[in-house]
Amino acid sequence: MVALRLREQFLFTRKSVPFMSIQWFPGHMNTARKEAAKTIEVIDVIVEILDARIPNASCNPLIEELRLARQRPSLKVLNKADLADPAVTQAWLDLYNQQPGVSAVALSCNHAGDSAKVPQLCQPLAPHRNTNAKPLRMLIMGIPNVGKSTLMNRLLKRRVAHVGDEPAVTKVQQRHKLNDHMAITDSPGLLWGTIKDPHVGLLLATVNAVGHKVVDDEAVAEFLATILLTRYPARLTTRYGFAVDSLTSADVIDAIARKRGCLLTRSGGGLDRDKAARVLLSDYRNGTLGRTSLEAPGTRSEERN
Numbered sequence: 332m333v334a335l336r337l338r339e340q341f342l343f344t345r346k347s348v349p350f351m352s353i354q355w356f357p358g359h360m361n362t363a364r365k366e367a368a369k370t371i372e373v374i375d376v377i378v379e380i381l382d383a384r385i386p387n388a389s390c391n392p393l394i395e396e397l398r399l400a401r402q403r404p405s406l407k408v409l410n411k412a413d414l415a416d417p418a419v420t421q422a423w424l425d426l427y428n429q430q431p432g433v434s435a436v437a438l439s440c441n442h443a444g445d446s447a448k449v450p451q452l453c454q455p456l457a458p459h460r461n462t463n464a465k466p467l468r469m470l471i472m473g474i475p476n477v478g479k480s481t482l483m484n485r486l487l488k489r490r491v492a493h494v495g496d497e498p499a500v501t502k503v504q505q506r507h508k509l510n511d512h513m514a515i516t517d518s519p520g521l522l523w524g525t526i527k528d529p530h531v532g533l534l535l536a537t538v539n540a541v542g543h544k545v546v547d548d549e550a551v552a553e554f555l556a557t558i559l560l561t562r563y564p565a566r567l568t569t570r571y572g573f574a575v576d577s578l579t580s581a582d583v584i585d586a587i588a589r590k591r592g593c594l595l596t597r598s599g600g601g602l603d604r605d606k607a608a609r610v611l612l613s614d615y616r617n618g619t620l621g622r623t624s625l626e627a628p629g630t631r632s633e634e635r636n
C-alpha cells in the first residue's frame with residue numbers, strides 16, 4: 332500500500348521529462364571496469380554504494396552484470412540517506428532486502444558510527460570468511476560521487492583516499508586492511524556506456540554524478556524544478572520567497588534569477604538562467620532544500636537504465 336502511494340506520487344516525472352540524452356564514459360572508466368572485473372574474482376562481497384535519493388538510477392547495470400557473472404553477494408548501501416526522504420528510503424530497503432544474495436542498508440557517512448555497520452552486514456553474506464587465513468575481502472563499487480572514498484576513510488578512521496564533491500575524483504583502486512581478518516578496496520566511480528533512458532541521465536546529473544562538460548545545467552535544474560513543484564512546492568517558496576502557483580519549471584528558474592539578482596553583464600542585463608540553475612542545483616545537492624527523494628520503487632519500469 333505504501334509502495335503504491337509512493338509510486339503514484341512520483342509517476343508525474345516520467346510524463347514531464349525534457350528529452351536530453353546524457354552519456355559519460357571517459358577512458359579511465361573503461362580501464363576501471365576491466366580492473367573491477369579482475370578484482371571481483373578475488374573478493375567475497377561487493378559493497379555497492381547507491382545514492383539514497385535515486386537508488387534505482389544509481390544502480391549501475393555493469394556492476395550487477397559483473398557481480399552476477401562471478402556470483403558475488405552484494406551489500407547495497409543507500410548512502411547520503413541524510414539527503415533523502417526517510418519513508419521512500421525505507422520502501423527501497425524493503426524491496427532490496429527481498430532480493431537473493433543481497434542485503435541493504437541506508438546510512439550517511441556524515442553521521443558518526445553509521446559506516447561501522449558495513450563490515451558487520453557484509454559478514455553474514457560470506458560466513459566462511461573472517462579469519463587471519465581467510466580474511467573477509469570487500470570491494471566498494473558504485474557510480475561517481477556517491478561517497479565510496481568517504482566510506483573507505485570513515486572505516487579506516489583516517490584519510491587514505493581523496494574525496495571531493497565532483498565526479499571522478501578516484502582514478503585507481505586502493506586496498507587496505509581494516510584489521511587482521513578484514514580488507515577493503517575502494518574503486519573509481521563507474522557509469523555505463525549507453526544510458527538508454529533520458530530520465531535516468533537527468534537523475535544522475537541532478538545528484539552530480541556526471542561530468543560537467545556533458546551536462547546542461549538549465550535542463551537539469553528545470554527537471555528538478557518539475558519534481559519540486561509537484562511534490563515540495565512550499566520548499567521553493569520558503570527558500571526563495573516567491574509564490575509558485577501556476578509557475579512552470581522554466582518560470583521557477585527565471586524567478587530564482589530575479590530574486591537572486593542573477594543578471595547577464597552583456598545582452599542588456601537579461602536574466603542569467605545558467606547561474607540561477609546552478610543556485611537551485613547547489614541548494615538541492617547540499618540539502619538546503621530539505622530531504623528529497625527523486626524516485627520511489629516502481630516509478631520506472633522494465634525500461635532499465
Ligand SMILES: Nc1nc2c(ncn2[C@@H]2O[C@H](COP(=O)(O)OP(=O)(O)OP(=O)(O)O)[C@@H](O)[C@H]2O)c(=O)[nH]1
Binds near residue numbers: 413501519
Ligand atoms: N550529505 C552527504 N554527503 C556525503 C555523504 N557521503 C559522502 N558525501 C559527500 O559526497 C561527495 C563525494 O564523496 P566521495 O567519497 O569523493 O565520492 P566517491 O564515490 O568516492 O566519488 P568518485 O571517486 O568521484 O567516484 C563529497 O563531497 C562527500 O563529502 C553522505 O552520506 N551524506
Ligand SMILES: [Mg+2]
Binds near residue numbers: 501518
Ligand atoms: Mg572516490
